[in-house]
Amino acid sequence: MPTVSLEVKAISAATTPAPGMKEAPRVAKLIDVSSCIGCKACEVACQEWNDLPPSVDRPFTGSYQTMPDLSWNFWQLIKFNEILRGDGRLEWTMTKYQCMHCADPGCLRACPAPGAIVQYANGIVDFVQENCIGCGYCITGCPFDVPRLNPQTGRVSKCTLCSDRVAAGLEPACIKACPTNCLSFGTKEKLLLIAHQRVEQLKERGFPNAGVYDPPGVGGTHVIYVLPHADRPEDYGLPKDPKVSWTLKLWKGPLKWLGHLIVFGGILGAFVHYLRFGPHRAREEDTGK
Amino acid sequence: MAERDEIQRFTMAERLIHWAVAITFVYLVLSGLALFYPSFYWLASVLGGGPVIRRWHPIVGVAMFVFLLGMYLQWRRDMKLDDLDRQWLRQVGKYIRHEEGVPESGRFNAGQKLLFKTMSLMGLLLLLSGIPLWFPLRFSRSLREWSILVHEIAALVAIGGLIAHIYMGTAVVRGSMRAMLTGWVSRAWARAHHPRWAREVERTP
Numbered sequence: 001m002p003t004v005s006l007e008v009k010a011i012s013a014a015t016t017p018a019p020g021m022k023e024a025p026r027v028a029k030l031i032d033v034s035s036c037i038g039c040k041a042c043e044v045a046c047q048e049w050n051d052l053p054p055s056v057d058r059p060f061t062g063s064y065q066t067m068p069d070l071s072w073n074f075w076q077l078i079k080f081n082e083i084l085r086g087d088g089r090l091e092w093t094m095t096k097y098q099c100m101h102c103a104d105p106g107c108l109r110a111c112p113a114p115g116a117i118v119q120y121a122n123g124i125v126d127f128v129q130e131n132c133i134g135c136g137y138c139i140t141g142c143p144f145d146v147p148r149l150n151p152q153t154g155r156v157s158k159c160t161l162c163s164d165r166v167a168a169g170l171e172p173a174c175i176k177a178c179p180t181n182c183l184s185f186g187t188k189e190k191l192l193l194i195a196h197q198r199v200e201q202l203k204e205r206g207f208p209n210a211g212v213y214d215p216p217g218v219g220g221t222h223v224i225y226v227l228p229h230a231d232r233p234e235d236y237g238l239p240k241d242p243k244v245s246w247t248l249k250l251w252k253g254p255l256k257w258l259g260h261l262i263v264f265g266g267i268l269g270a271f272v273h274y275l276r277f278g279p280h281r282a283r284e285e286d287t288g289k
Numbered sequence: 290m291a292e293r294d295e296i297q298r299f300t301m302a303e304r305l306i307h308w309a310v311a312i313t314f315v316y317l318v319l320s321g322l323a324l325f326y327p328s329f330y331w332l333a334s335v336l337g338g339g340p341v342i343r344r345w346h347p348i349v350g351v352a353m354f355v356f357l358l359g360m361y362l363q364w365r366r367d368m369k370l371d372d373l374d375r376q377w378l379r380q381v382g383k384y385i386r387h388e389e390g391v392p393e394s395g396r397f398n399a400g401q402k403l404l405f406k407t408m409s410l411m412g413l414l415l416l417l418s419g420i421p422l423w424f425p426l427r428f429s430r431s432l433r434e435w436s437i438l439v440h441e442i443a444a445l446v447a448i449g450g451l452i453a454h455i456y457m458g459t460a461v462v463r464g465s466m467r468a469m470l471t472g473w474v475s476r477a478w479a480r481a482h483h484p485r486w487a488r489e490v491e492r493t494p
Contacts (some may be wrong), residue, residue, distance in 0.1 A: 013327035112324050113339050133339030135324065136425035140433040149426065154340055247434040255441055256326055262445050263322070266452035270460070277387050280461045280482070 006167050007121035012111035024121035027166060028188035029175065030195055031096050032226040033236060034202055034210075035182040038078055038094035040066060045177035046076050046098075049162065070097070072150035075159040076174060079237040095225075095236040096174070096183070099146045099159035101125045103219030106244045109252055110141025123188065123222040124163045129155040143218060143242035161222065188222060198226045217243035294475050296490050298468045306360045307469060313353035318451065320346045321444055347423040350415065357412040364405060367396050373485075374399035396486040400457075404450050411450070414443040 007020040043066055047054065052073045061068055064080040076098035083091045105125045108117040116131040117138060127138075127147070134154030138147045147156045162172035170176075171185040184191060195212045202210035211230025214220050227233060233240055299307070320342040323333035333339045370378075376392040377384070377399040384391045384400070397405070418439035421428035428436075458465040464478045479487035 013330060015328050112327065112330070114327060114330055131339075133333075133343045135343050135422075137437075139425055140430055140437065145430070154343070245434050247438050251325075251437055251441055255438075255445070259322075259326060259441070259445050259448075260328070262449045263452070266449055270452060270456035273385070274456075274460055277385070279463050280387055 006124070006163060008118050009121045010105075010108060010119040011115055012108045012117035013114040015114075018118075020121050022121065026123045026188045027161070027185065027222060028123070028191045029101075029161065029172065029223045030184045030186075030191040030226070031223065032182045032184075032195075032198055033093065033095055034198070034207075034226060034228050035180050036078070036094045036096065037180055037182075038064065038080065039179060040078050041177040041179060042096060042174035042183060043074075043076060043078060045173040046159070047074070049165070049173035050075065050160070070146065070148055070158075072148040072155075072157050075099070075157070081235060081237060083235045091235075093236050095238070097237055098174075098223065099125065099161070100144050100215075100218070100242075101159075101161055101222035102143075103221065104244055106141035106143055106218065106248060107138035107147055108141075109244060110137040110248055112137060120163065122166065124161045124166065125222075126160050126163050127155075127157055129153075129157060132156055141245070141248055143239060143244065188220075188224070191224060195224060195226050199230075202226070202228055213238060215239075215242050217241055294477070295473045296476055296479055296487075297472055298474045298479070299472045301472065303363060304469060304472055306356055306363060309356040310353060310360055313349050313356060314447075314451065316349050317346060317353060318444075318448055320349075325441060325444070347419060350419050354412055354416045357409065361405075361409045364397075368402045368405045370399060370402055371395070374402060378403070393484040394482065394486070395489070396483055398483070404454055407450055408447060411443045411447040414439055415447070418443065 007022050007024050008018045009020050011018050046052070052075070055067065055071050055073050058067060058071075065077065067074050067077055070077055076096060079093075079095045079097050081093045081095070083093060085091055101124055103123065105117070105119060108119055108125060111117045112135060113131050113133045115128055116133070117125065117127055119125045132155040134149060134156065136149055136156070138156055139145075139149065147158045149156050162170070162174075165172055175183045175185040184194065192212065192214070199210045199212060207228040209231040210226070210228050213225035213227050213230060213233055225236070225238070227236060227238075229235055316336075319332045320336055322329035323331075323336070323339075323342060324346065330339075333342050336342050337345075373392045374394075377394065380391055381400065383389075384398075418436040421433045421436040422440060425433055458469070462482060464474055464482075468474045468478075476487065476491075479490065
């Protein structure tokens with residue numbers, strides 16, 4: 001399993017720091033939307049490498065999309081969108097969608113099961129199904145709506161960024177399969193450099209709003225995009241300004257301490273009250289014994 | 290027995306429903322703490338493991354709500370606050386310090402009445418906010434986020450109430466536990482803790 005060879009940086013529902021000590025280069029996947037041809041080779045490679053059963057139970061809806069949405073056994077999807085631009089031109093976008101591997105993962109923050117979600121030092125966020133309890137809090141915590149619950153097993157799954165392959169020094173399966181170099185894999189620093197170069201090219205070619213999608217609301221992501229219209233990420237099926245929600249921060253922060261205060265403070269308070277005032281004797285020998 | 294020095298405080302039905310709420314509530318507190326706070330996750334192991342409590346917490350929650358509803362219907366007339374209760378609440382410090390001069394209570398004192406109202410309201414909030422958490426895939430993300438907050442705050446208020454209730458009922462007001470188990474209290478106990486109720490019962494034999 002990948003947990004053997006990868007340095008762990010954060011563990012869900014942990015009460016102590018993660019054991020990882022070593023620094024590891026932060027990895028990233030770059031998706032250059034401008035050069036995606038919608039061939040879906042990445043989808044096939046993903047299903048094949050991860051040995052995921054095909055989901056044939058959902059009806060075909062007359063779209064170019066393989067599936068209407070992600071599912072527990074379908075971890076990445078090319079979203080096809082038809083966008084009418086302001087000047088009347090129709091744009092057909094094809095955008096690969098999967099787990100973003102946030103630097104500040106809302107799923108991991110929300111997860112109540114110790115060790116069900118881990119973040120490796122290289123930035124990959126991985127679900128460990130044997131520790132998952134199926135509560136679905138990660139689904140609520142994720143600002144990208146990525147984790148999917150398998151109702152049969154009660155476990156949640158999502159893209160692993162091929163943590164098993166990466167641990168062995170290989171690139172993720174989807175990247176291996178991409179025929180246009182729309183997908184690339186490497187250190188995040190290097191890929192950000194490539195992404196910004198690509199953005200400059202796009203700007204020269206008449207896409208003034210081209211940009212890199214690396215949303216700061218989740219601390220940046222380890223899956224980054226080059227978008228020809230970065231001012232409108234919704235057109236690509238990406239949230240405009242994803243954030244770890246304040247309700248989650250409140251729940252796992254101040255309210256956690258308030259909870260401990262009520263439980264332990266309440267018990268302690270009762271004990272001290274008893275020491276100070278003792279049992280209630282409204283009138284002598286009226287205690288009903 | 291009643292001819293001697295004892296009067297009945299709780300009927301069998303009242304005791305049964307009280308303990309049904311109590312037992313389900315304690316399970317919900319323990320499993321809920323495990324699901325909400327990592328430092329209490331060990332409670333999950335005691336109760337059969339994470340997947341087990343994830344399955345049973347909501348089911349027991351619905352059961353508790355049904356019992357709570359029964360308890361509410363059964364006691365709601367006895368739990369109305371009157372003027373003396375409001376005076377009692379203004380002088381609650383005296384009650385806490387066991388001082389003289391606290392207004393006389395009826396069948397339940399104002400503290401019990403407030404606890405009853407608080408717990409009933411929290412029970413309702415916990416049920417409503419619990420449903421989206423039970424079936425996360427059927428509700429929107431923002432509704433689930435709000436539900437988590439409401440569920441947590443209502444649970445914390447209810448846990449605070451539970452701690453106070455157990456402490457008062459076992460350690461402070463001696464004889465309460467026996468009343469809730471056997472149903473009977475001494476006349477002296479009734480006069481001491483619930484004088485208005487004691488007079489009422491003695492008037493109607």
